[in-house]
């Protein structure tokens with residue numbers, strides 16, 4: 001019996017551990033077999049290629065990392081032509097591939113999902129909505145419940161396959177449950193949270209921001225308590241599986257998220273802290289389940305029963 | 308596919324204090340942690356101390372930090388470290404026997420000529436990659452002249468021509484001024500005259516960005532091909548996160564992709580040809 005087996009609504013994961021979009025790539029396959037992972041989530045792609053933001057794009061903070069990569073990616077055409085086949089040749093049928101994508105208008109999102117529907121070897125879509133909507137004065141899709149409803153609804157209708165539709169939520173909102181409910185009402189299969197928190201760091205000698213753009217997204221252990229609280233809040237309110245992330249570096253961290261209501265977890269920044277983080281988390285979870293003689297799904301959301 | 312281990316665990320042999328800012332960190336690799344390939348000059352390691360008693364590198368600063376190979380001999384790796392912040396402070400305070408995680412050697416190395424007259428130009432801790440480079444250039448029977456500059460006498464090390472901004476040692480002024488004087492035969496300083504008949508065919512450079520920009524302009528003016536070792540803040544070190552981008556000069560890159568405005572220092576570099584980089588960024 002596989003005690004670690006879990007899943008989202010339509011995808012089965014052989015273990016609960018995947019990677020956070022943008023922090024992992026096929027490059028890691030030379031160091032360990034990517035099929036050890038529960039699933040793979042790709043770096044976010046956009047319709048047209050994106051050059052990314054001016055450097056410096058990174059800076060470390062206490063327990064965290066601020067990034068302002070600007071979604072540098074080769075665009076959907078080159079993704080489908082070059083990157084997708086590479087993943088297909090690396091991954092076996094036990095390792096689902098989830099494609100993260102983003103756009104600047106609702107129509108563009110829909111066009112992208114149609115293109116992806118025409119390509120084989122994808123088990124799910126993670127929709128990155130932490131990006132500006134150019135038709136709404138650049139306000140991020142992810143902060144506005146009606147927009148999230150409309151976008152999710154249109155994407156739902158555009159999917160004819162059995163693929164999972166995951167909406168990835170941003171924590172930079174007043175009430176994340178309101179956004180989560182909008183996505184669920186509009187028919188998403190599951191939710192991923194959290195994306196990075198806005199943050200900044202200043203060079204105290206010169207007063208200059210350490211990131212060229214001035215600010216960026218904070219990730220890493222520093223944000224874990226916030227991520228955990230968000231997952232807990234959302235799990236209390238909605239009834240879809242949650243893919244949780246934000247600061248996970250150990251199996252104990254992963255357990256906290258699962259207790260809070262996550263069906264699966266993603267490791268992000270910790271890949272840069274210890275490149276074997278994902279594998280270590282999986283091993284730790286396995287030992288935990290054996291020692292306590294349980295299946296991991298038995299503890300999902302258990303914390304909710306204490307409150 | 309054969310899996311390699313991602314990081315090796317080395318042991319600190321010695322931390323040699325050069326002066327109040329600069330240190331040499333000597334690391335030896337236990338038998339089962341041998342670095343599979345001898346590093347080439349210009350390559351770097353991502354490193355991180357492992358706190359005693361902890362199996363995995365979670366303490367201190369989060370990220371691995373990049374350092375150029377200063378020397379590599381008989382399996383012993385030496386890094387030159389300038390103490391400027393949290394991670395470097397931790398590194399220079401290590402003691403013999405402390406464990407260190409290393410990923411590498413990473414990146415694209417310098418192209419080495421054979422039997423040429425070449426110039427090395429460095430500033431501050433930019434000295435580090437050129438030390439190992441010089442050794443390999445001499446193996447290739449090149450004649451090597453090294454110009455090194457720094458703010459003050461604490462920032463300069465053994466080289467053919469030393470410059471300090473404050474004049475506390477060697478030629479007073481920027482190293483780029485001495486480079487220009489040397490190439491233009493305007494030998495204000497006697498030590499430059501020694502080399503005035505040489506015909507330099509290649510320049511290798513590492514230092515602060517502003518200095519490298521100036522060296523590029525001079526190399527361009529004198530039509531001497533120049534290679535530069537660049538620095539950018541890194542996270543993964545293996546081309547995954549796109550954090551270490553540098554702006555390219557589209558005219559300088561052979562066959563640039565239309566949308567590809569950046570190269571990655573960790574994967575496409577850290578060594579670049581001067582004309583590949585947009586120095587105005």
Ligand SMILES: Cc1cc2nc3c(=O)[nH]c(=O)nc-3n(C[C@H](O)[C@H](O)[C@H](O)COP(=O)(O)OP(=O)(O)OC[C@H]3O[C@@H](n4cnc5c(N)ncnc54)[C@H](O)[C@@H]3O)c2cc1C
Nearest residue numbers: 372373374375387388389392393394395435538539540577
């Ligand atoms: C390819 C490469 C080779 C390098 N080789 C050497 C070397 O041989 N010897 C050496 O002493 N240093 C080298 N560096 C720089 C070194 O990695 C940084 O100095 C170090 O990471 C700083 O860490 P810190 O925590 O001590 O400083 P922090 O507290 O992080 O920063 C102190 C200051 O240094 C700047 N800084 C931090 N990281 C970098 C970086 N990666 N590149 C440029 N500036 C940075 C910050 O912006 C800040 O102003 C190299 C960098 C690269 C990219």
Ligand SMILES: Cc1cc2nc3c(=O)[nH]c(=O)nc-3n(C[C@H](O)[C@H](O)[C@H](O)COP(=O)(O)O)c2cc1C
Nearest residue numbers: 020021022044067128194195219220246247268269
């Ligand atoms: C360098 C970097 C790049 C990222 N790129 C993306 C991205 O392309 N798309 C996305 O949805 N999230 C991106 N993220 C956010 C992560 O997927 C994740 O939501 C966040 O970092 C929190 O998890 P962590 O603390 O484990 O890193 C990125 C994060 C980092 C650090």
Ligand code: FES
Nearest residue numbers: 544546548549573
């Ligand atoms: S450091 Fe991640 S791509 Fe270069």
